[in-house]
Amino acid sequence: MYLSAREKHIIDYLLANEEGLTIKEIADKLNVSSRTIHRDIQGVEPTLHQFELRLEKQTGVGLKLIGSVDKRNELRDMVNEIKRDEYTPEERQQLLLSILLQKREPVKLFTLAKEIGVTIATISNDLNKVSDWLEAFQLEMVRKRSYGIEIQGDEPNKRRALRRLITEKVSEEELLSLLEVHRAKSELKDQTSEKLLHLIDVKIILDVLATLHELRERGESIADVSFIGLAVHLSLAVDRINRGERIEGHLNKIEKITQTKEYQVAKKLVLLLEEKFSIEIPPIEIVYVTMHLLGAKQGDEGGLLLQETSLDLAIRTKHLIDEVGEATGVTLRGDQSLLEGLVSHLKPALFRMEQGMTIYNALLPKIKKDYKELFLLLQKKVPEIFPKWEFPEEEIGFLVMHFGSSIEGAKHKRGLKAIVVCSSGIGTSKLLATRLEKEIPEIRELTHMSAFDMSQDKVLEQTIVISTVPLPSIESYFLVNPFLSKKEVDRIRHSIHTKNWVKADNSERKAEIVGQHDEVKEWLKEDALTKLESIQQISNLINSILTQFELKAWSHLLNTNAFIQQLAQYQEEKHLVENSERVAEALIEREQLGGLAIPGTRLALFHTRSDDVKVATFTVHELPEPMQMRGMDNEEYEVSRILLMLAPEIWNKQGLELMSFISASIIESDESIQRFETGDEQAIFTLLERNLKEYLITKLQK
Template identity: 30%
Template sequence: MKLNTRQMAMANALIEHPQLSPENMARKFDISLRTVYRDINKLSDWIFEKGWMEENSFGKLLEKFQDPSFTTMLKKEMNDYSAQPRYTQQDRMELIVMELMLQSEPIKSYLLAQKFGVSEKTVLADLDKCEEWIRPFGLMIEKRPGQGITVRGDEKNVRRMIMDLFYRGNESTQVRETFQELVESKKEEARALKVENRMLGLVSRETIRIIGDQMNRLEEELKENFTDEAYIGLMIHIILAVYRIQNGEKIGIQDGIFEKIKDSKEYQVAQRATKHLENLLGLAIPESEIAYITMHLQGAKIAKKTGEGTREETIKDETVIRLVKRMLDEAKRVAGHSFEQDGELIKGLMIHLKPALSRMVHGMEIRNPLLSQIQKQYQEIYQLAQKVAHVLEEELKKNVPEEEIGYLAMHLGASIERNQEKAAQKKRVLVVCPSGIGTSRWLTTRVKQSFEELEVVGHVPIHEVEDALLEGARIDVVISTVDLGQRDFDYVVVNPLLPEEDRFLLENYFGILSKEKQESSKLYTATEKVNRSRKQFDLSRLKEYLQAFDGLLETFGWKEKVSVTHQKELTRFLAKAIHGADKSLVAQLEEELARREQLGATLVPGSGLALVHGRSKTTDGLVGGVYRLKNPVDFRPAKGEKEEVDTVLLLVISSEASKGAKEAASHISALLLEEPGFVELLRRQSREAVFIKMKEIYEEFVKKYVKSCL
């Protein structure tokens, strides 16, 4: 494993000041206390891997920093470590191409060799490989004897290549945060030599802040929010333009484009935006640059509209309406069934198509991070989309890029799934439990296993049940794991493990329900509108899933032979495992966990394992761990006799966590019942085996989410 710049700085700070507290470290590095503990854990893991600590723990780490011989050795190691290259051959090749594209004059090969600490022979070998993957972008590497090396090609293709380089190794949903962190951070940090950092280093932080403010103005003026990819694409484009203007370079554009776009609404918006930038940055921005910004605005995918309704100009566009109708006719011809009754598909295609047409007319590309997965796992739907795309190719006299075909496949696939679901007439139930992440998923699993005629449309904590009923989806009945008291809707209370007597209760209940609904059901129905719970793909939701799993794996606790004698003492230990020496946070979390356990202990009957879980105001995101006890302790379930527990899976999620993070936590807890052997894995296997399984769970969860959107 490797340390990042901040973690190395923390090590050096502890070498100089062994008594430095986590709180002081948080102030010193201008980060949260949670981040400090995460970085210290990384540092501890790194030192443990080196074989310098016999036990990997926070306490042992602090003891080590009291040892002068250790700190002397570590200081030398840190100096050697910081001098090591921070890039692979692939990193170096990408950086070489970036350097060549950003310079207006040829660069000598020996200068590139010096910059990256390799021989000229290595640089020349890298360039031969680079040429292979820049050729599809319409670019070529030109070696001019006596002058140097440069990249030759149209400005549009150079910008496409720069965007491709920037996104390599970066999730598109995380790139926007890179800009925000750069603007908001109060301290300058040395950065590893990476493509994105080279790009961000072209202009000052103040210039990036000004450009970011202007992006917000654009969204306000257009009354639309850009997706992350559209936002970052335009942001990087403007940074590159400012850099080139500041260096006296001329920006050209293909003949004829300016005349096509100068009368558009987007051009007027771009003109006003560049005027603001000129005043704030003291630059003269040419018309060609305004044209490029206009094309970005016309080709931008929209995340959501500011306010109510749909984009009127899109719906009224006769060309879009005509093309959507032709596309649906072609889809019907190929697939053998009609798509014309799917209003959601028609609306989605209309909103998607106008910017897509603009992108294709101007030769602008869009990234589709799920393209390869769609092509491999949903071949029939992708082939259908290819045939539908012929309609656009006939209209534009151009080939439709496969990335655009991938987005068409997502729209068509979702429609096919919605159509298939209409045939299934199931009673729709909402599952409720105290926290929404533990027992509700257990009950959901049991209901699905026991009743084919029931469709669980969601699972929520107690305090969100009213909102869930008002969201618009038809709910036939609420099934709860606890008594909800007097409510305005009917509900059934069952044990989360759904024993035989509770299954019998539900069988009788739904028999009564079917008779009552013929007359006048007393059960709560939020609206006549039926929402079939088919997800629409959302990159921000996918990002929430990934962040939740990443955060959990990064901070996942693990301890063997925990010495406690009763459940209350165990709860206190778990709170300390999360918050360390912070007595206030420990006390608050201990109280929250104890309050949750009072509603019913969440043990897996007959397994020796308990899931201690809940929501907390003291944590960020999703945290947890596996803790194996030296001696078993008694747990008392919601119903039945007490049982001995020797292993605890702890899952705590922030009260303010995103919906995606909550769903990720629910998925993990459900595995205790759904995944064969998962309980024994947690109780018996090594930490490495558990981590491998958690990563597999992580990947499978993401795949299932993507599949549910198609």
């Protein structure tokens, strides 16, 4: 049976979308006109008839495949077994790239034409287009008569090109399905195997995914947003090393990279991979793995501004928030979630740009279409506020998702719980969550969960699961697009009301709760007590911070290190730390990692977390005379006051969030900065007390 590449794709889409697809949706997926799809459908229908299936046209839905489950499965098996007789031009070019990037010697034009099954003229035309694509990766296609065709360039650039090929050919959802397959120990689907066939051995990816999962189970932190990208990076590294391809040369700032905690995680990971694949991995590969971890690092541990994130970045981010808010007419200042989300994304994004690393944003076309004005606005504003960096469209797209989430976010009264599962990082997850809140106000509580950690026992009663990735291990869930179409909203809402989970009004909701059995009442009680306990913890922390706060004026000044030791010794005398020498060492080490002076101010923020800190504190220290200090932007500044923030190494989430809030409030406005620069103890205490009271009120209202 002959099916063209497009006809095969059309059948795949119809089988995968039981709710139906419009002609336009199919056309957009295949990047052709609706007229072309209408013509191709005529070629598909005879195949469907052979399996006793038919296409039904429904108003508002589009084309829907009608027939028994058994016949649909037979068709799916047949389509996957058919030898592809035709490639689309895009598929041919991807196949050419995958062949040439993995060859260590030139390939003859005739050989390529024969392998792909087209004429030499067609291959020659494809190679012209492929050559342009390679330029973005600093690779050159060499074509010489009697020599052949060869891609020349550095090994890291070849790997970058291969990674892009994989992410273009195989979606994150499909790679996540590989992980699910591995966990369920079921057979690998032919379709995914076929797509990866010319790029990398599927078993390598499965083994790498298993190794990453093992490392996470041992307690090592690997952010969800980096999990899939890291799996692809490592799989390519293992495959290339097996082929004898090694990275040569040196990177800039290697010494600084080896001092990060991500480097230690990378070392453990590489050791596990050496055991798993029985290979020797060069030390330079550890550095590249570290760069990947740093380039995808997310501030999901809480206390963002207590980590290595500089306040210079937070200042710029606040400026960007104000500019976007003014341009859109939406008040965004004060949205702590937006600030933390942007800083969380921008820190690794700036690192990626400095290192020449690229990121793939599969949602970019949709973002540019649905958020056109916001995208153009950020394209204009971002370079003004971050002039040292050149932001590609992919990074702008991720920022759009954060702002879109905040702008669309609307608080509604809710009556259900929902678990949101995403694979594309915090921006996508937040965007989906806010659209759910807006479109389905019945949802009263949203939880974000990793696809890797999701299991059936996490789904409590009256909880719906909404995911952008397949979850074979979950009995019932909604598979949706991150942008949540009207059709998907209607499907979720219909399901909720069919189950009679949500009553029409508040009086009925009260009657429902009163009528619940004791076990559910106990659950509601425990839930409420847990929230009250959290609020009590925050209240106690605020009281402790305000109690220990002081503005201390110092009468004499030595060099920076000696002064830091004096600060630590003073904290020990007040019984707030146990070992002042170790605390001083931690503060000095943090200062050496990067400047601590806040750009554009006369302030410096010294902070650390240490096992020797007994009580978390925030204090202000006035210098007898200004001191020159390196700023967070590596410029020199004159500092007259030092803000000292100390916290225990192992601390609860509430504490980290509170200290992060204090850090952000320092630069919240010109008035705040001026108060910390020149205000007396009472003036600063009053400002701090007001801010912390507002913080507690927001927690009470949640």
